[in-house]
Amino acid sequence: MQRRDFMKKMGAGAALGAGLLTSAGSAVAARKRLNWKMVTTWPPNFPIFQQGVERFAKEVRVMSGGQLSINVFAGGELIPPLQTFDAVSQGTVEMGHGAAYYWAGKIPAAQFFTAVPFGMTAQGMNAWLYGGGGLDLWHEVYAPYNVVAFPMGNTGVQMGGWFRKKIAGLADLKGLKMRIPGLGGKVIAKAGVNPVLMAGGEIYTALERGTIDATEWVGPYHDLRLGLHRAAKFYYYPGWQEPGPTLEITINKKAWEGLPRGLQLIVKTAAAASNLWMLSEFEARNVEALRELRDKHGVEVLEFPAEMLRELRVLTNETLAELGAKDAVFKKVHEAYDAFRAGNDAWNAVSEAAYARALKG
Ligand code: CA
Numbered sequence: 165m166q167r168r169d170f171m172k173k174m175g176a177g178a179a180l181g182a183g184l185l186t187s188a189g190s191a192v193a194a195r196k197r198l199n200w201k202m203v204t205t206w207p208p209n210f211p212i213f214q215q216g217v218e219r220f221a222k223e224v225r226v227m228s229g230g231q232l233s234i235n236v237f238a239g240g241e242l243i244p245p246l247q248t249f250d251a252v253s254q255g256t257v258e259m260g261h262g263a264a265y266y267w268a269g270k271i272p273a274a275q276f277f278t279a280v281p282f283g284m285t286a287q288g289m290n291a292w293l294y295g296g297g298g299l300d301l302w303h304e305v306y307a308p309y310n311v312v313a314f315p316m317g318n319t320g321v322q323m324g325g326w327f328r329k330k331i332a333g334l335a336d337l338k339g340l341k342m343r344i345p346g347l348g349g350k351v352i353a354k355a356g357v358n359p360v361l362m363a364g365g366e367i368y369t370a371l372e373r374g375t376i377d378a379t380e381w382v383g384p385y386h387d388l389r390l391g392l393h394r395a396a397k398f399y400y401y402p403g404w405q406e407p408g409p410t411l412e413i414t415i416n417k418k419a420w421e422g423l424p425r426g427l428q429l430i431v432k433t434a435a436a437a438s439n440l441w442m443l444s445e446f447e448a449r450n451v452e453a454l455r456e457l458r459d460k461h462g463v464e465v466l467e468f469p470a471e472m473l474r475e476l477r478v479l480t481n482e483t484l485a486e487l488g489a490k491d492a493v494f495k496k497v498h499e500a501y502d503a504f505r506a507g508n509d510a511w512n513a514v515s516e517a518a519y520a521r522a523l524k525g
Pocket of ligand 1 (some may be wrong): 381
């Protein structure tokens, strides 16, 4: 009797023990805690951009119940800002945040996933990337580098920039030294501008001292913080050079593929939420900043002459065709972008643009 009880207890105990082990074992496997590193191209505490990335990391940690912990490093804290893509590609870190057009030297086609002059706005970019096949094409372009990317942030339409003198037409641009990076710089060089590359921190002093005659930066909120209104008086719109740049989260492909599906979904969802959060922050903060620049600092906010914009658009098409002739991937993405954009323009003409006109009348 005693022995039978003992055996029964042992059996039950063994079964219970085995059960515990099995469930504990699979729970450990499924809930293995991951500590990832994420580097960005932004200065520490850079408003909206770096803030947004830190917010994203916190949301992923909370949503995953602490399973995926992302340690965020601003540009230069772990690696130089412009080595972000390579660090993700090589797996030195699992994640990065920046803008695809920073990698134009390595991947010219990447520029279409951020912004091209006279290209699509944030609304068009989101439509193309999420709903028009753009994201699949982006993944295809990044695949040889073992990088997966998703949209994560947008500045909205930028401003054309700060000028120390008034601009009446294309002829007034000739001979100007202007801080304007990327494709915008290539296009405006055709109009006789000397485009200068310069980090954010150097712009104010260069403009104030007259080392440069003009600069573009972001939009009212960031430009106000940089104090550019104290160095130049004329603030031109629209930002033809960057009509709604999409920012990106990059993820090492092997690390991404190793994530359980639930965590992949959390990362994708948090990146999409961040995409919306950053754009919304820009749109809201720009309202206040533009008012302050106009009303408090007496900045002259002026529209670029229509004829000059038409001419810059022609120069843009020339520039894009030249780049396409040199690079097959660029040409392929350009064609897909333009095909989507033609439809988007036609729809926009009877929706957003028509509505904007209705408000004017
Ligand atoms: Ca800009």
